[in-house]
Amino acid sequence: MSLGLGVAQLAAPDTVRRISGVDDSRRSRTVVPLVGARELVHAAGLLTSRRKGVWAWTRVAGDAMDLTSLGIAIAHRGGRRRRRLLAVTGAVAGITALDVLTAVRATQAKKIRSVPTVRSARRASQGGVMELTAATTVRKPASEVYAFWRDLENLPTFMAHLEQVRTTGDRTSHWAAAAPFGRNVEWDAEIIEETPGERIAWRSIGDADVPNAGTVRFVPAPDGVSTEVHVVLVYEIPGGSLGKAVAKYFGEEPHQQLDDDLRRFKQVLETGEVVRSDGAPWGKRARKEFPQRPAQPLSDAELEKGADA
């Protein structure tokens, strides 16, 4: 709609002016193409942006502008032109109603569709459930990939939010989170299901600050050599300051964290360790990719300070 209107107003402004009954005004010669250009901006925003709700509201604002312009035009005209103007105003009013409806829907739909995310949890400060999923393919047989994960003490080598996992029994373990995740967050976990070479499921037990659970499936890839690793993590993010710390840790794109974890998992299994560059020298401790340090060697002082620098 915006696209069609915009193109018409830019390509054939005189026709648009005649239909609207403002072909007598010199000012309309400037106004009509400008409105056309604005419509194209709406179209671009609506077609490309993920935040369609916001863009739908910009159309409503545009409609309000048009109705004002039309009102001014009607006040200055009579006869056939006035009739045409009234007809156009009626059409624009109809479109406005439609736009308002769309904008309201788009905004509401967004609210309904989003499962409680970290962001909304942080805003509401009352917590929520967060589910993260990710997958990677590792060029190793399933038995080997499974064995590495099943030794839970390996998890902190690639999972950024973990400081340490200590095995306490056949199926039980004690987990400690890394500092940015929320200081002194520790919990016990148990493996609730395991099928060697195929699947591991675990969950936190007892009075965990951030109750959580996870499942990882190992599926032979079609190439006959590699293993697909499918991970699901679920966190029950609490309210209060701890919930805020956890939410801040995961940031705006919590899925990115798990994606990065799995990239490091793949690096460790395929190459032996987490790959470091001069721009991102701290392996899994590179919390945010930007800003990085410049791509030049670290000084002795920087090396000594390590990741906390």
Added chain:
Amino acid sequence: MRANTWAGRNSVEVRDVPDPKILNSRDAIVRITSTAICGSDLHLVDGYVPTMQDGDILGHEFMGEVVEVGSGVPADKLRIGDRVVVPFPIACGACAACAAELYSCCENTNPNAGISEKMFGHPTAGIFGYSHLTGGFAGGQAQYARVPFADVGPLKIESDLTDEQVLFLSDILPTGYMGAEMCDIQPSDVVAVWGAGPVGQFAMDSARVLGAAKVIAIDKEPYRLRMAEQAGHVPVNFDEVDVRSTLLELTGGRGPDKCIDAVGMEATHGSAHIAAYDRVKQAVRSETERPHALRQAIMSCRSGGVVSVIGVYGGLMDKFPTGAWMNRALTLRTGQCHVQRYMKPLLRRIERGEIDPTRIITHTLPLDQAPHGYDIFKNKQDNCEKIVLKP
């Protein structure tokens, strides 16, 4: 140590920086004996590749002597004292991409894979001195460099070939060769190469080595065209003649069978209007490429032919001639060079005298004169074709 660094758009600066240290167990430290300025470095300096930071060490074409190896590098692969040429893509040798010899698409060597994935859909390999998008690795226009996966990439030079003869195995010779190889050249083929810069020259030489009947060089710099002509290729100056009609004339009306784009994102155009159109769009970042060479290659190629792209592109282009591409059954092939795949076979071709990489070197400068080197290379002054820097 001294190193040539990015200092903002249109500015490089040789500075004192810390010496590199081993960070991963499969690293080696190389004392650099020769390094070069690449045409693709100009894209960084001109500001068209995002994620550059002040102080980033530039350079991805270098060679030298191994002075330190990490604990994870097997002695039968690399030892202190080895003389090596280092390929520009960093590859782990273990992932599915490496197993398929797609080294520049290595799945493990880019610590900033997340950004790369957002821009390109899937991440690409780490590259020395080539922005944080490709990992944030310090480059080789320096006295020393850390080389990750030193047991996979570096090529040992055990003969007495000079640095100048083997240095370009790090990038531009394999890149030019891959450009020609992707053309699947037949003895009857006429191959047209857009761009007579260093990579273009090597693409032309490679096309001939692979058996092309005729090789055409398209550029506007008379000295670059002369260099191509001296090597036996047919020069076409797009500032003086209409490229399309000249190519038709040179191919009996068929158009070149195979076309190689060795220009990339900062092409210039014979028509001032068209050049200005894309220049403006690139300047306001509504497209990242100035793709005249690619458009012209697609329009010129004979139906059913191959267009091989080795010039570097970084983002999005406008007005890609999909109609010509689709309706005339063209094959488009491309990629950052999988250098590791070509180093050994090309070393043998150099040893046998089939390719002489030294023919393109016009300047040899000390590292401290890198800024001057960038200046004359970018502005095509002093007949500059290829600069070798000595740290």
